[in-house]
Amino acid sequence: MKILQVLSFFSPVHGGSAEVPYQLSKELAKRGHEVTIYTSDYKISQEYINSVIGTGVKVCSFKTWLSGTKPRVTPGLIRSAKEQVKYFDIIHMHSYRTFQNVVVHHYAKKYGVPYVLQAHGSVLPFFQKQRLKMLYDWVWGYRILKDASKVIALTKTEAEQYKKMGVDEDKIEIVPNGIDLSEYDDLPENGEFRRKYSIRENEKIILYLGRIHKVKGIDLLVDAFADLSKESNDVKLVIVGPDGGFLSMLKKQIKDLKIGDRILFTGPLYEGDKLKAYVDTDVYVLPSIYEIFGITVLEACACGTPVIVTDRCGIADFVDNVGYVVEYDKDHLRDAIFKVLSDGGLRRKFGEGGKKLVKEEFGWDKIVLAVEKVYLSLIEW
Numbered sequence: 001m002k003i004l005q006v007l008s009f010f011s012p013v014h015g016g017s018a019e020v021p022y023q024l025s026k027e028l029a030k031r032g033h034e035v036t037i038y039t040s041d042y043k044i045s046q047e048y049i050n051s052v053i054g055t056g057v058k059v060c061s062f063k064t065w066l067s068g069t070k071p072r073v074t075p076g077l078i079r080s081a082k083e084q085v086k087y088f089d090i091i092h093m094h095s096y097r098t099f100q101n102v103v104v105h106h107y108a109k110k111y112g113v114p115y116v117l118q119a120h121g122s123v124l125p126f127f128q129k130q131r132l133k134m135l136y137d138w139v140w141g142y143r144i145l146k147d148a149s150k151v152i153a154l155t156k157t158e159a160e161q162y163k164k165m166g167v168d169e170d171k172i173e174i175v176p177n178g179i180d181l182s183e184y185d186d187l188p189e190n191g192e193f194r195r196k197y198s199i200r201e202n203e204k205i206i207l208y209l210g211r212i213h214k215v216k217g218i219d220l221l222v223d224a225f226a227d228l229s230k231e232s233n234d235v236k237l238v239i240v241g242p243d244g245g246f247l248s249m250l251k252k253q254i255k256d257l258k259i260g261d262r263i264l265f266t267g268p269l270y271e272g273d274k275l276k277a278y279v280d281t282d283v284y285v286l287p288s289i290y291e292i293f294g295i296t297v298l299e300a301c302a303c304g305t306p307v308i309v310t311d312r313c314g315i316a317d318f319v320d321n322v323g324y325v326v327e328y329d330k331d332h333l334r335d336a337i338f339k340v341l342s343d344g345g346l347r348r349k350f351g352e353g354g355k356k357l358v359k360e361e362f363g364w365d366k367i368v369l370a371v372e373k374v375y376l377s378l379i380e381w
Contacts, residue, residue, distance in 0.1 A: 001033045001034070001089045001090055001375060001376075001379065002033070002034045002036075002087060002089045002090075003033050003034065003035045003036070003086045003088065003089065003090050003091075003092065003093065003375065004026060004035075004038060004085070004090070004091045004104070005024070005025050005035060005036070005037045005038070005092050006037075006039075006091060006093045006094060006101060007021050007036045007037065007038070007039045007094040007095065007098075007100065007102050007364060008039065008040055008041075008042075008070070008071060008072050008092075008095055008098040008099070008100055008101050009039060009040055009042050009043060009044070009058070009072060009171065010022070010037065010039040010044050010049070010061065011043045011044055011045035012045060012048065012270055016120060016293065017094060017095050017120040017122075017288055018119075018176060018297045019213050019295065020120065020177055020295075021037065021053075022052060022367070023178065023179075023180055023364050024092075024199075024364070024367075024368060024371060025037055025052055025055075025057045026045075026051075026052055026057065026364075027364045027367075027368035028262045028339055028368060028371075028372070029047070029055040029056040029057050030055060030309065031328045031368065031372065032055040032316050033356075033372075034056075034189050034336050035055070035056070035057045035058070035060075035289075036058045036060060036088070036098060036106065037052070037057060037058065037059045037060065037082075038062070038080070038081070038241065039059070039060070039061050039062070039100070040058050040061065040062055040064045040072040040074045041061040041062065041063055041064055041098070041168055042064040042072045042340060044061055045338065046146075048239045052206075053289075054232075056059075056276045057362055060080060061072065061284075062074035062075075062076040062077045062080070063076055064343035065077075069160050070101075071097060071098045071279045072098070072099060072100075073099045074100065075105075075249060076205070077099075077243045078103055078365070079104075079319045081103050081104050081107045083110065083127070084108055084315055084359060085104060085107040085108060085113055086107070086111040087112075087371075088111065088113055089375075089379050090113070090114055090115070090116070090378060090379060091108050091113055091114070091115035091116070091117070091137045091345065092116045092118065092371075092375075093105070093106060093115055093118070093144075093148075094112040094113070094120060095116065095118075095119060095120055095122055095139075095378070096120075096123050096141065096142060097120045097122065097133060097136045100142070101117075101140075101144055104196070105140070105143070105144045105147065108110040108147075109165065109233075112312075113148060114149040114267060114378040114379065115147075115148060116148065116149060116150045116151065116152060116293070116374060116375070117144065117145065117148040117150075117151045117152070118151070119151070119156070119158070119161075119162075120154070120292065120293075120305055120357045121158060121201070121292025121293065121314070122151070122288075123145075123158070123161050123162055123165055124161050124164065125137060133357065136288050136355060139311055140211060140273040141167065142239075143167070145162075145166065145167055146378045148167075148168070149171070149378045150171055150172075150173055150256065150377075150378060151167055151171055151173070152170055152173050152174075152175050152268070152371070153173070153175075154173065154174070154175070154176050154177055154292055154293040154314060154316065154376065155176065155293060155315070155317055156174065156293050157292065157314045157317075158174075158293075158314060159172045159174055159248055159265055164181075169175050172373050173370075174254060175371055175374070176293065176318070176361075176362065176367065176368065177293050177295050177298070177362070178362045178363055178364040178365065178366065178367035178368075179236040179243060179295065179298045179299060179302060179358060179362055179363070180364055181358065181364070181365075182265065182301065183271075183302075183369075184275070184302040184358075185273075185305075187275060187279055187303060187316075188272060188275050188276045188279050189279075189315070190279060190280060191280065192279075192280070193276040193277050193279065193280040194280050196276075197238075198228045199200040199236055199238075199264070200358050202234050202235075203234050203235065203236045203281045204232075204234055204235045204236070204283075205236050205238055205280060205281045205283075205284055206221075206225060206235060206236065206237045206238065206281070206282065206285060206337060206341075207238045207240065207277060207278070207281040207283070207284045207300075207305075208221055208237070208238070208240065208241070208284075208285055208286070208288070209240040209241055209269070209274065209296050209299075210241045210288070210296055211241050211242060211243075211244035211266075211285070212242065212243050212244050212245075212250060213244030213245060213246050214244075214245070214246045214249075214289070215288060215289050215290050215291075215293065216244075216286075216287070216291075216323075217287035217288045217289045217312075218239065218246070218250055218287065218290050219224045219246075219249075219250060219253055219312060220289075220310075220328065220333060221237070221285055221287040221333065222250065222253055222257065222259075222263070222333075223253075223257075223330045223331045224287075224333040224334040224337065225237045225259070225262070225263070225334075226257045226259050227268045227331075227334050228334050229262050229335060229375055231338075232341075233339065234327070234340070235262070236262060236263075236264060237262060237263045237264070238263075238264045238266065238272070238277065238360050239263065239264070239265050239266070240266045240267070240268065240269050240277055241267075241268055242267070242268045246322070246325070247265075249269075251265075273298070275303060278299060278300050278303035278305050279303050279304075279305070281303075281305050281307050282305075282306070282341055283305070283307070283308060283323075283341060283346060283347070284296070284300035284305050284306070284307045284308070284323075285307070285308045285309075285333070285337065285338060286307070286308070286309045286312055286313055286315075287308075287309075287312070287328075287333060288309075288310055288312055288313050289310075289316060289328065290312055291309075291310075291313040292313065292314045293313075293314045293315050293316070294309060294313045294314065294315040297309060297313070297315050297319070298315075298358050298362050300354065301322050301353075301354030301355065301357055301358050302354070302355065304324045304349035304351035304354060305351060305354065306322065306346070306351055306353050306354070307322055307323035307324075307341050307350070307354065308323050308324045308325075308326060308336050308337060308340065309323070309324075309325055309326075310325070310326060310327070310328045310333070311325050311327055312327065312328050313325075313328065318357070318361070320353075321348050321349070321350070321353035321357075322353040322357055323340070323350050324336040324339070324356070325375075326349065
């Protein structure tokens with residue numbers, strides 16, 4: 001098949017909405033498909049490009065105009081789409097409210113090329129800029145959803161969200177995100193992360209890894225940690241990730257609670273450095289207010305690290321024998337963290353369960369087959 005992947009940005013700093021098409025494109029190319037990526041040059045990662053090109057994927061990045069705005073506007077895409085879209089067998093649009101989707105939707109309809117939409121948790125117009133999102137939906141969005149041959153939901157929760165936006169149930173396919181299991185074949189030795197950041201061996205590490213954004217619920221984790229640290233002197237909260245607009249408010253909260261000496265900010269970590277953090281961590285926490293999936297939970301599991309997520313995370317559906325799912329509540333979160341940290345046997349049980357889970361269910365070699373099946377169902381040979 002000749003497959004076009006359409007996304008607004010192509011860099012690991014953008015999380016799963018960039019990581020998923022990156023991994024998917026590589027796996028599809030390995031299976032012999034011709035894969036092209038249309039994206040913007042906004043904060044683009046040359047390392048990402050080189051890695052995916054090495055598997056035979058073609059990357060077309062277009063200059064971003066008005067880079068401070070959303071969606072990322074790339075006028076150069078228009079001419080390319082007009083000339084090239086007709087030659088693809090299937091199109092896979094990632095995210096929902098993007099300039100790229102508007103353009104490619106127009107030419108996909110014009111040339112009769114089927115397309116799949118994968119919103120990555122962005123389909124409902126809530127949380128921020130709701131009026132602008134609703135305007136986008138009224139002008140373009142509902143037509144993009146209506147004209148999609150299929151939509152991919154990561155979880156049952158996201159499937160219900162598509163239905164609320166008027167998508168017919170028979171158009172919805174549930175395919176979770178995956179991880180590249182080969183990246184976890186040779187994990188770093190224990191202690192490297194601790195030594196680099198001068199964390200004592202007797203200190204228990206609580207890790208958050210992801211964007212530092214209000215929706216991630218890190219302020220709830222800080223409040224729970226503040227209570228926990230009153231009862232124990234051997235706990236350390238490590239916050240890893242780029243600022244998503246919430247860092248200054250989070251640091252003010254930490255200063256007001258007078259726990260700055262117990263919390264470490266590392267900034268974003270990637271590849272081996274990220275794995276070192278997971279390996280040395282005693283429990284990974286994803287305390288999101290809203291999270292349609294949460295791929296970092298799979299990463300932690302692949303490293304044998306117990307996890308705790310709130311019941312507002314879509315991946316909670318899969319967290320069984322690998323950690324705890326708690327209500328979005330400070331006391332419940334604190335108590336769950338305490339249980340994991342105080343029971344070495346429980347940590348080992350969760351860690352072993354996590355490794356088994358990702359190996360059996362979430363390798364990209366399995367996920368790509370599910371996506372490929374969706375594509376093939378839409379193509380007339």
